[in-house]
Amino acid sequence: MEACIAKGCRTSGILPGGLRVARRAAELQRQLEAEASTADGLAQMDWVTLWALAVNEENAAGGRVVTAPTNGAAGIVPAVLKYYVTFIDGASEEGIITFLLVAAAVGSLFKQNASISGADVGCQGEVGAACSMAAAGLAAALGGSPGQVENAAEIGIEHHLGLTCDPVNGLVQIPCIERNAVAAAQAITAARMALHGTGTHRVSLDQAIKTMKDTGADMQDKYKETALGGLALNVVEC
Amino acid sequence: MYIGVFDLFKVGIGPSSSHTTGPMRAAKSFADQLESDLILEDVTRVEVDLCGSLGATGRGHLSPEAVMLGLLGEAPETVIPDSVPSTIHEIRSTQVLLLGGRHRIAFREDDDLRMKPLTRLSFHTNGMVFRAFDEGDGLLSQRTYYSIGGGFVVEEGVEGLVDEASPEMVPHPFATAQELLQACDRTSRTIEELMLQNESMWRSRDEVTT
Numbered sequence A: 001m002e003a004c005i006a007k008g009c010r011t012s013g014i015l016p017g018g019l020r021v022a023r024r025a026a027e028l029q030r031q032l033e034a035e036a037s038t039a040d041g042l043a044q045m046d047w048v049t050l051w052a053l054a055v056n057e058e059n060a061a062g063g064r065v066v067t068a069p070t071n072g073a074a075g076i077v078p079a080v081l082k083y084y085v086t087f088i089d090g091a092s093e094e095g096i097i098t099f100l101l102v103a104a105a106v107g108s109l110f111k112q113n114a115s116i117s118g119a120d121v122g123c124q125g126e127v128g129a130a131c132s133m134a135a136a137g138l139a140a141a142l143g144g145s146p147g148q149v150e151n152a153a154e155i156g157i158e159h160h161l162g163l164t165c166d167p168v169n170g171l172v173q174i175p176c177i178e179r180n181a182v183a184a185a186q187a188i189t190a191a192r193m194a195l196h197g198t199g200t201h202r203v204s205l206d207q208a209i210k211t212m213k214d215t216g217a218d219m220q221d222k223y224k225e226t227a228l229g230g231l232a233l234n235v236v237e238c
Numbered sequence B: 001m002y003i004g005v006f007d008l009f010k011v012g013i014g015p016s017s018s019h020t021t022g023p024m025r026a027a028k029s030f031a032d033q034l035e036s037d038l039i040l041e042d043v044t045r046v047e048v049d050l051c052g053s054l055g056a057t058g059r060g061h062l063s064p065e066a067v068m069l070g071l072l073g074e075a076p077e078t079v080i081p082d083s084v085p086s087t088i089h090e091i092r093s094t095q096v097l098l099l100g101g102r103h104r105i106a107f108r109e110d111d112d113l114r115m116k117p118l119t120r121l122s123f124h125t126n127g128m129v130f131r132a133f134d135e136g137d138g139l140l141s142q143r144t145y146y147s148i149g150g151g152f153v154v155e156e157g158v159e160g161l162v163d164e165a166s167p168e169m170v171p172h173p174f175a176t177a178q179e180l181l182q183a184c185d186r187t188s189r190t191i192e193e194l195m196l197q198n199e200s201m202w203r204s205r206d207e208v209t210t
């Protein structure tokens, strides 16, 4: 994951496939390094954005990534993990392991009880599930109780319910690359929100996963990785 | 079915786990089967149908390239991404493919790799049908696979995931978040401790944590 972020941060140019989508990570890294001294309270978020973009640009270019849980959503878990490693005082090797074990536990719940395929349930199953996994991983690494961790995972998916998969030209670029950056930020918000609570909450993770499955079943095929609806229809190639 | 850490965080190649990693794994499994059925050398032609969503958006997701690599016997975990363009270019320009990495067959992508966006197989939209023919154009083998997301692949009529060891027995099985939380309560352990014990059933602790 680390190697993929590093490669993605170094490489600029245009992504293959004909949409002429420019790779942004390298330029963003230059900007962030230049701004390093400013006292912007949200500067950390920009770095998380950078890491997520880097992974997904690598993916769009056919590079090597780690599915987490899928390729299209592969930027979220590494970006949030790197946030933990980079910005959390007292981050440790043990914490990283905890993060990944818990993220995988949550991922397996999605896989067993619903789906992690955009062609099955839309993007809620890819980016939504990844956000939920990352939120749970971070909450656990920061010392959350099982209840708080489950809450973080639940917040992470709940606000992706209904999300369609409508990649322009069938390429994993628009909306996918940016969407990973936004979902990484949401995962951090979800984890922090859950850690400020007691772990007791109204909607359970199981209910949210079931809702995702049901919503996916109701979703028309044109919103399931077929590039026949949504953005894929309205953003025409010029 | 227990799904562990390494099943979810798999190394794959971009851009799509269901449209790239999955088809590659299916194609490799097909080639491996031909080898283990001892019919690899009788094959003169292979035909592949990519159905449903794979047929619709496969081109943009490099599915055809992934299938060719898989037929060559390449696995998503070990293929060297930088060598992919030249390998593919060679197949396209010579119209020859080394099935399973060793047996030469003719492969004309336009005829042998067919995109069928409107064919929706019953089990899952990402269906793939592989057929192998002998010299007299007799059907040697036909297998249907589904890429069910995240690079996971199942074969029609076969239990379990293709290419994935998934032992059923773990100390703390859970199917829902509620069961997981109850297991935490019962054992006074955290989620990561339970997961680590589950993983350790078939991997040493060091292997899990590296």
Ligand code: SF4
Residues within 6 Å of the ligand: A072, A073, A118, A122, A123, A124, A126, A127, A164, A165, A166, A167, A172, A173, A174, A175, A176, A179, A225
């Ligand atoms: S829009 Fe579709 S292809 Fe893109 S990340 Fe979401 S599920 Fe994957």
